Amino acid sequence: MEDFHYKTHEGVSAVPWTAAAPPSRILIMRFHAIGDVALTFPALSWLRKRWPESRLEFLTMAPAGESALSLPIFDDVIIEPSPEGKVERIRFALRAAHLLRSRKFDLIIDLQRNWVSRFIRRACMSRSYTEFERFTPVPAARSVLKALEDGGMHGASHHFPVPITMDALSAARARLDASGYVEGAKLIVLNPAGLWRTRNWPIENYVQLGRLWREREPVQFMVLGTERIRAQAALFKRELGPNVIDFAGKTSLAEAFAIVRFADVIVTEDSGLMHMAWAAGVPVVALFGSSMHYRSSPEGKHVICLHSGDLPCGACMDPECRFADVHCLSRYRPDMVLEAAQALLSRPELPTRAVNA
Numbered sequence: 001m002e003d004f005h006y007k008t009h010e011g012v013s014a015v016p017w018t019a020a021a022p023p024s025r026i027l028i029m030r031f032h033a034i035g036d037v038a039l040t041f042p043a044l045s046w047l048r049k050r051w052p053e054s055r056l057e058f059l060t061m062a063p064a065g066e067s068a069l070s071l072p073i074f075d076d077v078i079i080e081p082s083p084e085g086k087v088e089r090i091r092f093a094l095r096a097a098h099l100l101r102s103r104k105f106d107l108i109i110d111l112q113r114n115w116v117s118r119f120i121r122r123a124c125m126s127r128s129y130t131e132f133e134r135f136t137p138v139p140a141a142r143s144v145l146k147a148l149e150d151g152g153m154h155g156a157s158h159h160f161p162v163p164i165t166m167d168a169l170s171a172a173r174a175r176l177d178a179s180g181y182v183e184g185a186k187l188i189v190l191n192p193a194g195l196w197r198t199r200n201w202p203i204e205n206y207v208q209l210g211r212l213w214r215e216r217e218p219v220q221f222m223v224l225g226t227e228r229i230r231a232q233a234a235l236f237k238r239e240l241g242p243n244v245i246d247f248a249g250k251t252s253l254a255e256a257f258a259i260v261r262f263a264d265v266i267v268t269e270d271s272g273l274m275h276m277a278w279a280a281g282v283p284v285v286a287l288f289g290s291s292m293h294y295r296s297s298p299e300g301k302h303v304i305c306l307h308s309g310d311l312p313c314g315a316c317m318d319p320e321c322r323f324a325d326v327h328c329l330s331r332y333r334p335d336m337v338l339e340a341a342q343a344l345l346s347r348p349e350l351p352t353r354a355v356n357a
Helices: 034-038 041-050 064-068 085-101 115-124 140-150 166-178 203-216 227-240 253-262 272-279 334-345
Strands: 025-029 055-061 076-080 107-110 128-131 186-191 219-225 244-248 265-269 284-287 303-306
Touching: 025 115, 034 064, 034 272, 041 055, 041 140, 041 272, 055 064, 064 076, 064 253, 076 085, 085 115, 107 115, 107 140, 128 140, 166 253, 186 203, 186 272, 203 219, 203 227, 203 334, 219 227, 219 253, 227 244, 253 272, 265 272, 265 334, 272 284, 284 334, 303 334
Parallel strands: 025 055, 025 107, 055 076, 107 128, 186 219, 186 265, 219 244, 265 284, 284 303
Antiparallel strands: none
16 A cells, blocks of 8 residues: 555654545544543544544553543543553554454554554555645644545544533533532632743732732632642632532543633633643633744644744743743733733633533
8 A cells, every 4th residue: 555655744754544434443543641632632532523424443551541431422432551662662553453453454544653653554454545734834733634535534523512422421510519619600720730931920910910800790710630730729728618529630631621612711821731622612712932932733623823933032932931020921911811811701602611512
């Protein structure tokens, strides 16, 4: 099959599906990270609707792939441990190729596009395939759509919100009710989860934002995420009162994906939860400091991105600010972020959420 491929950009290749009938069996590969896995879901939700009779199987890795477990998009989710080191990666590639080759996939959608995923794809000898462009300077979610288009899935688009099972949705609502969820109050996720200091909006700004918001309307705040933001969650509870719902370090990824659907809006740094909320159709106010917004920021009518692209030092990707003030983020005052959030929430075309759409 390699002799008949056509080239796209940066060495990416594809053999598009051209038959009138849809493929019977499709393998999709995306291994990591949490946000990179989640941002594939809206396009794959569109694919599920495009070819409802096709069997979609998703090969991924823990822990990132656990967010796929409550999604009815896939007929099978294969989650492998994340390998450490080259020897373990070779073993994973051999194990996955052995497991999947007998399934005889008609089409493989490689949204990872590294040597491991290419080895698995070639071992499976599928009739058609397509690959993700990793290095083009466009948002990654748009590159997912490009991969589908290159693979013959014309008209690919994002479907919001990504569907979720009713069992997962009901369990999420029960967790919220047990944690003091107030019906009728606007539920706002505060997500200070940027990996580096140059991705962190000042924590005192979150507190001031919460106070300003509370003065305008009935609101409730929620924190979701890993143990890494437990200290920030505790600070919010001290400063913003007991009606802060603290789930930091207390949910699985699949549970967090279901719970976040009940939020009215998320104010977030560049993180995995940002992409999960975006996929869930939740309005997103994204604060991008050193991150490459042109590669990582979510897009759509339910997104406002406050980024650093207008600065000479913007999108530097440095973990420490060369000027020691992280001005690219600190310049966005709490009142400015509040105005952005309320402008976003006033848009008439926001996705319907918290339903199995």
